[in-house]
Amino acid sequence: MRESKVSTPFWRDNRILPVLFQIGFAILVVLFFGYLISNAINGLNRLGINFGFQFLRRTASFNIAESLIDYQPTDTYARAMIVGVLNTLRIAVIGIILTTVLGVSVGIARLSNNWLVRKLSGLYIEVFRNTPLLVQIFIWYFAVILPLPQVQDSYSMGDFYFNNRGIAIPWFTANSHTFIWVIISIIGLVSAVIVWKYQLNKQLKLGTKRFPTLWAITTLIISFILAWLVTQSGPVHISRPELGNFNFSGGLRLSAEFLAILAGLVIYTATYIAEIVRAGIQSVNKGQTEAAQAIGLKSSTMMRLVILPQAVRIIIPPITSQYLNLTKNSSLAIAVGYQELVGVGNTSLNQSGHAIEIILIMIVVYLTLSLITSLFMNIFNKKTQLVER
Amino acid sequence: MSVDLKLVEAKQMIAPPSQSFSMWVWIRKNLFNNWYNMLLTLLAGSLLVYISYATLTWVFTEAQWAVIGDNYKLFMVGQYPILALWRIWSALTMMTFMFGISAGTFKGTMLRLCYILSTIYLVHIIAPFTENTSKIWLTAQLVMLVISYFIGSKIPYAKRFNIVGWVISIPIILFFIHGFGILPVIRTNVWNGLMLTLMLAAVAIILSFPIGVLLALGRTSKLSVIKYFCIGYIELIRGIPLITILFMAQILFPLFLPTGLTIDNLLRVMLGATFFTAAYMAENVRGGLQSIPNGQYEAAKTIGLNPVQTTAFVILPQALRAIIPTIVGQSISMFKDTSLVAIVGLVDLLGIAQSVKSNPEFLGRHMEVYVFIAFVYWVIAYSMSYSSRRIEKSLGVGER
Structure with a gap:
């Protein structure tokens, strides 16, 4: 074959073409965004707003009804934003815990051999999954909680009070002995686990019943008795809500806004988690169940040692994205006036006019939260995957 | 002779003994087969009775539906x-x-x-x-x-x-x-109610589809500049809530336009929703692309197709077919998410509900209004998920 002297022209060269194409694309993107940004800078100059984060040090001068840290209207925008982030975290963490509990229970109920339970959980999923979350939150807030009676004539069930400002329930408050109690309980828990493992090992080696669970529980109870003997008091006081002139004091009070957004998020997200759990359990090969039955495992042992470890591997990635969805959806709290990140951001944005900066802060915070959640879930995912092989 | 015997055996195997099936047996088997199922049945049953009783009495006696009809x-x-x-x-x-x-x-x-x-x-x-x-x-x-x-x-x-x-x-x-x-x-400011909801959902779903396909192809491409641009876009959008994007569309977007050019309020929100959904659509399409075995690419190369032809005529048709149910799922969630535009001031079905219930003539009719619109959303979303399940079955996606 004759060596061709004619070199390929560069517009047909497979080595150069992609590079050229990419450079062209990069230039286009840079030009496009440059154009937009120059427009923005011009526009802001005309409005007399300078881009920058200095405004965060100015006084916010708006009130935030609920805050985990001390906050006054005289504090800075920066502190207001931190209050917002903490409120987002509060709703996200509590929401994730509750929705997991509800979702997993409903998911397992979907697979129950009880016909009525199966159908009832199916009905719950179909109803709450196919209506918009925002509508559900509005129903909880405007149609369920706000029509409740005034504080003075709250519904009460024992020490639980329901009124249009939220609910007040008895709660624990730490006393001077709580610290000692916690320490002794941790020691008790650790030794219980050690005893349990030791007895289990012995049971496996000797083949005689050693009752490891019973041993562990006894150890734990002994540690509690010890703690009580040392401190001569209970671990916590129980504080009851008391009706004052305007509102309840003592106990745990949850505001109407918080309850509405929490109920909406938990009940909506749990339908997705239930379906994920159901699909995960069903995806475990039937042979596994049969094999477990063949070697004579009880159904609870089979679930714990054979089905769940395999199902969890399939369940975790989609459940992670549901946790992220819940965190992102907590921004809907703005609609009922619970001041989380987007709510605080929106107020600050309307007051200060620094729209770009505040939306940038929101984006950074949400991306960080997503990243942290995925990080945790990835670690958990790795752990569960190691179990298999 | 032996053949006959086998036939006889086969006939016996074909016809199993007829099971005596009765209501009572079914109830015993499905509801009361052991003590805790009995307890569960009683609990679930009383819950069901309570809920249906409360709902029915509310719907037929307490609720004043005039607010809906008027x-x-x-x-x-x-x-x-x-x-x-x-x-x-x-x-x-x-x-x-x-x-x-x-x-x-x-x-x-x-x-x-x-x-x-x-x-x-x-x-x-x-x-x-x-x-x-x-x-x-x-x-x-x-x-x-x-x-x-x-x-x-x-x-x-x-x-x-x-x-x-x-x-x-x-x-x-x-x-x-x-x-x-x-x-x-x-003018678009009088495009309200269910019409607006449906229109927003349709526009966002239809427009986001081609963008999503392009983004997914970009993300799986070997050209690193394009790949990282697409990854950046998809992950950024998926990391932030829709409401932030809608705020951006309403507040930031006008800032970035040249002076004198204004874009209609509704159009901005539609664009925001479209670019939001596109990122999710891209991930769905990428899932479809990954489900295509490598042999398909190799076979296409063997018969001399170039990369563009391979993608257009071999890969995409298979990938898209596999993800039809996922796309319908995405459409359902976009349809439900259109309710968020009520927060940024558009008057969709939810926005109308907000204004109807603040009409002094219908004071305190929150539940009726919200239950009605929830029902409307539910009927549409449920029909979509129903058809998605049917399509899934007919495509046999679940079985493969």
Whole structure:
């Protein structure tokens, strides 16, 4: 074959073409965004707003009804934003815990051999999954909680009070002995686990019943008795809500806004988690169940040692994205006036006019939260995957 | 002889002993097979009885549904001028026509959807609060559905006709609703109610699809600049809530435009929703792309297709077919998410509900209003998820 002297022209060269194409694309993107940004800078100059984060040090001068840290209207925008982030975290963490509990229970109920339970959980999923979350939150807030009676004539069930400002329930408050109690309980828990493992090992080696669970529980109870003997008091006081002139004091009070957004998020997200759990359990090969039955495992042992470890591997990635969805959806709290990140951001944005900066802060915070959640879930995912092989 | 014996055996195997099946046996087996199931049944049963009793008494005795009937036009089309309502009816007729054609051509799921559609029309014809002109229009829809069904089952090149028909129907529907100067223009601020909800969802879903496909192809591409641009875009959008994007569309977007150029409020929100959904759509499409075995790429290369041809004629058709149920799922969640535009000041179905319940004439009718719109959302979302399940079954995606 004759060596061709004619070199390929560069517009047909497979080595150069992609590079050229990419450079062209990069230039286009840079030009496009440059154009937009120059427009923005011009526009802001005309409005007399300078881009920058200095405004965060100015006084916010708006009130935030609920805050985990001390906050006054005289504090800075920066502190207001931190209050917002903490409120987002509060709703996200509590929401994730509750929705997991509800979702997993409903998911397992979907697979129950009880016909009525199966159908009832199916009905719950179909109803709450196919209506918009925002509508559900509005129903909880405007149609369920706000029509409740005034504080003075709250519904009460024992020490639980329901009124249009939220609910007040008895709660624990730490006393001077709580610290000692916690320490002794941790020691008790650790030794219980050690005893349990030791007895289990012995049971496996000797083949005689050693009752490891019973041993562990006894150890734990002994540690509690010890703690009580040392401190001569209970671990916590129980504080009851008391009706004052305007509102309840003592106990745990949850505001109407918080309850509405929490109920909406938990009940909506749990339908997705239930379906994920159901699909995960069903995806475990039937042979596994049969094999477990063949070697004579009880159904609870089979679930714990054979089905769940395999199902969890399939369940975790989609459940992670549901946790992220819940965190992102907590921004809907703005609609009922619970001041989380987007709510605080929106107020600050309307007051200060620094729209770009505040939306940038929101984006950074949400991306960080997503990243942290995925990080945790990835670690958990790795752990569960190691179990298999 | 031995053959005969085998036949006899086979016959015995074919006919199993007839099981005695009775209601009582079924109940015993499914509800009361052991002590904790008995407990569960009793608990679930009493819960069910309590919920249905409470719901039924509320619906039939306590709730005052006048708020729905009196404001029905508002819920459906908002403040759209009454004199121009015929334009919406015409647009609806166009949609009904295409539904009928598709049902006639494809039968199956489309036909089921048409049953749901005609049930909705029928209920509205019977409903006491519907005006007489509306009843005439609704009857026309029903007739149109039947006629177009028969046209759809007879026409030649039915599939091509369907695709072209749907594509053409979109501008026609927009023309009727907006006017474009040929008919008097009706400003977007009176496009309210369910009409706006449906329109937002349709626009976001349809437009986000091609963008999503491009992003997914970009993300799987070997060109690193494009790949990282797409990854950055997808992950950024997926990391932040839709409401932030809508705020950006409402507040930031005008800042980035050259002076003098303003874009309509509704259009900005539509763009925001589209670019938001596109990121999720891209991830769905990427899932489909990854499900294509490598052999397909190699086979396409062997017969001499270039990368563009491989993608367009070999990979994408298979990938997209595999993800139809996922896309429907994405569409459902976009449809539900359109309710968020009520927060940024558009008056969709939820926005109308907010304004109706603040009307002093209907003070305190929160539950009725919200339950009604929740039901409307539910009917549409449930029909979509129902059809997605049917498609999934007929494609056999779940079994592979």
